[in-house]
Amino acid sequence: MRLSQFHLATVKEVPADAEVASHRLMLRAGMLRKLAAGIYTWTPLGLRVLRKVETVVREEMNRAGAIEMLMPSIQPRELWEETQRWEKFGGQLLKLKDRREQEYCYGPTHEEVITDFARQELKSYKQLPINFYQIQTKFRDEIRPRFGVMRAREFMMKDAYSFHLTPESLAATYGVMYGAYGRIFDRLGLRFRAVQADTGAIGGNASHEFQVLAESGEDAIAWSDGSDYAANVELAEALAPRVERPEPAAELQRVDTPARKTMDEVSTFLSVSPDQCVKTILVRGEQGLVALCVRGDHEINEVKAAKLEELPGASVLADEAEILKATGTRPGFIGPVGLPDEIPVIVDRSAAALADFVCGGNAVDTHYTGANWNRDARITRIADLRKVVDGDPSPDGEGTLHIARGIEVGHVFQLGGRYAEAMNATVLDENGKARAMLMGCYGIGVSRIVAAAIEQNHDDRGIVWPEPMAPWTVAICVIGSRNGTQAQDAAQALYDELTGHGLEVLLDDRGLRPGPMFADMELIGIPHRIVVSERGLEAGTFEYRHRRDTENRALTRAELMERLLGA
């Protein structure tokens, strides 16, 4: 590509509210233009990168035996009623009406559409297993879109759906997809981890997330330094402490703690370490209020809490009025001692191992000290309720957990029978009996990968693309082109030769001064840069510099070819 014939749209300034590196750099490099909140135009430059990612994904999906297709982005309400997700999916579902008042949504995912397709197309177990995929624009009406395409509302996604007669077949395809995902992120040159994950709104059994490691990531992942265990913190199990609960040694005592509501305030005021305190929160589930207790230095894990049998369905934090009515106190002073009998008290494993602890006094401005389970406070049940923290033992018994941040770029699920059953998608088995199919689903955030790659690969001059994602592999910069055609001719010849070898080359023939030209090439992150100048030509060399280098090196044409084309 001759740059004079392209639309390169780099800019010097970027809005003050572009916070993360990838967002700023994508705007500066002119890959993106914002159209509305969470909705972006991909410029010609941005699209080249997006296509690179798509290509790798497509090749690996095909290699793994998945079959590409394309489903509509607009989906009828009726289909979503069949799985009850028209209501359950929540505010992220963008709903639309046509001129006849028929209702639709813009697809945030395609389980319903593919299952509908499958129930019409697949009739026999002999057609199974089969795995369909598409690469397509999706829309989720995020509460707070941010960080550019990292958390956009409209985004590009690859989604695949497999169909099976048996759990063994599903597990086999799941394994194949898991392997394909690893290859995709390896090929793209990303540092990532596959972690055990919660299945969330989509539902199902086994599930892994593929997380690109980055400080700016919105997800927290727990990994063990003694094994290959890794899990989303939502899922990571917090083991019970190895020590037995000590015998009570202190008297239960009510103490005044005026206006000390938070754990920090209480522990400072009473000079007691937070790990000798119990904090209690009240949540309202479908069956009434439930008290959840964790140690003062721990936090409740909402995903784990939602799985408690005492809290079926949706639950929310109790409001002040409810708390006052049930306990006679306000938030900040709730404790397990003397709670009404009808409120179940679910205690985290670590909190349950405490003796002589501090907890809320169930009266405004008071706490208890010297409280003990059983003697002073009921335990309905002990459960794993808290988020794991750095330094916890690994759930597999090997090593210690650490917390890292990641950007979720892929997610694989074994969905099981849920959707096929709800939508009556069956095939006949060997005995001629109709059986609901089992499903797997496998997503990759194609546009998010572009942002994630930049988070991992940039410096103060701009983007440093992993080669497979770069918009071009080689940039040729011409210096002194106004003074004559010698350098221009040499650059053109070099361009022709490299292009002839199948390289994607960008020839900067804009005739700019060197400063702006180099700055642009570095900003947009082209891996290899060659400078063609009169000076070099006289010496019989070209000037070469890799994007990661800080020094130029003078190479002969042969040396240059060897470097770029391999031996």
Next chain:
RNA sequence: CGGGGUAUAGCUCAGCCUGGUAGAGCGUUGCGUUUGGGACGCAAAAGUCGGGGGUUCGAAUCCCUCUACCCCGACCA
């Protein structure tokens, strides 16, 4: 959904508190100089100050309202 903020030239922003007829940098156009790390000079084009309403002799500026965008929170007591 709650709270806060912003909206002024193509872009990034100042001006608003204290009302008096519109500014800067970058970019763009023309001419000249310059040509190895975001050059310089001269000249120029470019804004219904987000929309609507009000107060006032006079509104970018004060008030009301609508819209869009951004930030924080919305389960840690």
